[in-house]
Amino acid sequence: MAKIKYYYDTETCRYERVRTSTFDMFINITGLLFACSLFGFFFSAIYIKYFPSAEEARLKKENTDLLYSHKLLQKEVTEVTDVLASLQDRDDRIYRVIFEAEPIPQEIRQAGTGGSQKYQDLLDKKLAREDMILSTLSKIDNLKRQMYVQTKSYDEIVDLALNKSKMMAAIPAIQPVDNKDLKRLASGYGMRIHPILKVKKMHTGIDFSAPKGTPIYATGDGKVIKARKSNRGYGWEIEIDHGFGYVSKYAHQSKFYVKKGQRVTRGQKIGEVGSTGSSTAPHLHYEVIHKRKKVNPIKYFSKNITADQYSTLLENASVENQSLGY
Template identity: 90%
Template structure:
């Protein structure tokens, strides 16, 4: 039974019945409905959050499992990166140094990455976390590219290892003339006085003074790529390509015992000392060229001298005297 409300009317000095207008009733009912709806939404949200449906609970668990799996995958990717960096560092600083191979340039090691078009199928699906998925896929793709570069590097190192004995036999490692008493080294590598111009010029080899007809030997295994006779410059000269970036030159000779295209071996007699070309006395001008750059030949006298003898040769070669020819 509805309660009847009264109010005291001061004018009539009596209690009058409260009359509710239709508008007031509408406002009251609307307010009640709004409050009920608000509380309903609030309690529904709490219920859904803490008491989800079986399907929603399954989806939430699946999403949590996927996020956990992604974290584990990212951890493995990071660990793989660290391992690969260690392999690259060991490759450049140990293996390639041992076999005298140039380090692989950084831009090649990075190998580049594919563009986003590579994952266009995923982009078309407009996945909710496609940024996370694409980032991981891109990292894995880049790892695969860098690993491919590393495997090719190891293939090269294996080839170098298999050819190590050939390389050791090919590298110039003895003096080109018999010099047991160490008295034949006449002029060393560096700035020396030109025998004809009488001014200092770069002397790109070592001069061994010796009588005409003294035997000249190949300092390493290789193939003759030049056997030229001339009355100027180097005169009669021979060049031997030893492979692995090494070439040796023998100049001012008087006789050849080999010809262009012929294979030679370390210690093999290839000619005789002379005084042809720009020469002031019988001698052998000997050069070592590594990767197209002329280097000091004395660095390579390792097979036929002791440590004390090598020190003596270094001292003789350091004297800035006049060369016997250019």
């Protein structure tokens, strides 16, 4: 039962009953409801924050697990990238060096796989963490590209390994004339005095002094790609393509025993020493060309001389004298 309230009326000097108007009752009820609603919202927020529903708790845990899994994935991608980089380094510095293959250019190894348009389907979904997802996908695509390039490199190395015996037989590795006494090396590779012009010019081969008719031998297996007779320059010359980027040249000959297109083996007699072309005396001018660049032939005399003989050969070849022909 509601408590009746009174107030003292000074005019009548009597206690009068307090009567509440309908408006006052409305204000009081409204204020009470507002206060209850405010406290209810406040306590509900606290409850939701600290006492989430089972579904919300499950989703929150799932999100936490996904973020943790993504961090692990990023770590795995980094480790795989490091391993691949090590394989690429070994490939360029060891395997391809052993088989004399050119290193793979970095612009090929690091070739891109396309921009963000490749992932347009994901972009259209407007995912909350699309930057994180796209970054990981891009790294994985780059890894796949580099791994593909690396597998093709290994395929090439395997082919080179299988052809190793053929390569060893093909690479020029003996002296083109019988010169075991090492007394017939007239001029080496490098700057030498031209026999006719009497000025220093680059001598791109080695001159072996020998009597006319001395046998000349192929220094490695290969195919004759030139057997030309001329009274100028190299004179009568033969070129043999050994494959694997190697070509050998034999100049100033007096006789041929092979013809263009013929296959020859190391040690096979291909001609005789002469003095044709720009020559001042009977000799063989011998060159080795590797990947279209003329190199010092003395580096390829390894099959038929000892270490001491090779040292003597190097010493004789280093003397800056006059060449017998160009």
